[in-house]
Amino acid sequence: MRIRPSLTNVYYSASQYALFSSIMLIIPKFISGFSGLFVDHFGYVLFFIASGLIGFPVLWLIYIVDKQIKNNKTQSNIDSVFPQKNQST
16 A cells, blocks of 8 residues: 655645745745844844855755765766676575
C-alpha cells in the first residue's frame, strides 16, 4: 500500500500554488512593516548594513549546495570510469 501526501493534489494545483505562495510571504510582509521603526531608532546606514547582512546566510547555503552538487558529479564520474565489480564469493 502506498501512502500519498495529502498536502497537494494535481486537480487543485493552481489554487494550491496561490495558497502556498501567499503563506510563504506572510512573515516577510509582517516584518517589513517594522522597517520604519528600525530606521527611526538606528538610522538608514545601519538599516542598509543589516539588510545586506541578511543575505550572507543565503550565500553560505548556496556555496554548500554547490559544493555538494560538485561532489556528487565527481563521484558519478569516478564511478563511470572505475565501475565496481561484483565480488561474489
